[in-house]
Amino acid sequence: MTNIYDFSAxxxxxxxxxLAEFRDKVLLVVNVAxxxxxxxxxxxxxxxQRAYQARGFEVLGFPCDQFGHQEPGDEAEIRxxxxxTYEVTFPMFAKVDVNGERAHPLYRWLKSSKKGLLGTEGIKWNFTKFLVDRHGEVVERYAPTDTPEKIGKDLSKMLG
Known part of the structure; x- marks a missing residue:
């Protein structure tokens, strides 16, 4: 069976x-712009990230330019x-495609593991979020409109 630890980026x-370096952590994987x-x-x-990192949590940011050309910069500009602007300390990755033929294998797996609204796999916009448990399995998919504050309530339960 495949889990998030089988991938690299x-x-x-x-x-x-x-991504095996994040083994035994709760992860929030987000396509950002x-x-x-x-x-x-x-x-x-x-x-x-700052509130829950000590309890075994990491946000993983994956820039994506597939939605309205909202991530036009290169990796140095994004970093x-x-x-x-936001004093980001969580791990950021290189730009990826999340949909289509060139979708990163991680995103193919995430989308098939937890489908979106009405059973669709495709990611509709930036800031779609996937919550991954300590076993490397996707447990929740959040829409772009789902705020980090809302997700924090779910994290509190998962992290004990």
Whole structure:
């Protein structure tokens, strides 16, 4: 059976990272963008990271430019934006496609593991979020409109 630890992805610095390094942690995997109406959610995501990291939680950010060209920059521009604007400390990865033929294998797996509204797999917009438990399995899929604060309530239950 496949779980999130079977995947790897290039981080924002260009290094290939195995997601097995996050074994036994609760993860929130998010496709992010710098010029989106939901971009202010970076603040809430970082608040979750800081509040729950010591209890075994990580946010993983995956920039994506598939929705309205809202992530036009390169990795260095994205990293600088996140750091300077939102003081992001959670792991950020290189830009990926989340839909279509070139969708990253991680996102193919996430979407098939937890379908969206009305059973659809496709991601509809930036800031779609997948909650992964300590066993590496997807337990929840959140819409872009689901705020980090709402997700924090679910995290409290999962992290004990």
């Amino acid at each position: 290039r981080d924002i610095e260009g290094n290939e990272r195995s 710098s010029k989106c109406g939901f971009t202010p959610q970076y603040k809430g995501l970082e608040a979750l 600088d934006f996140c750091s300077l």
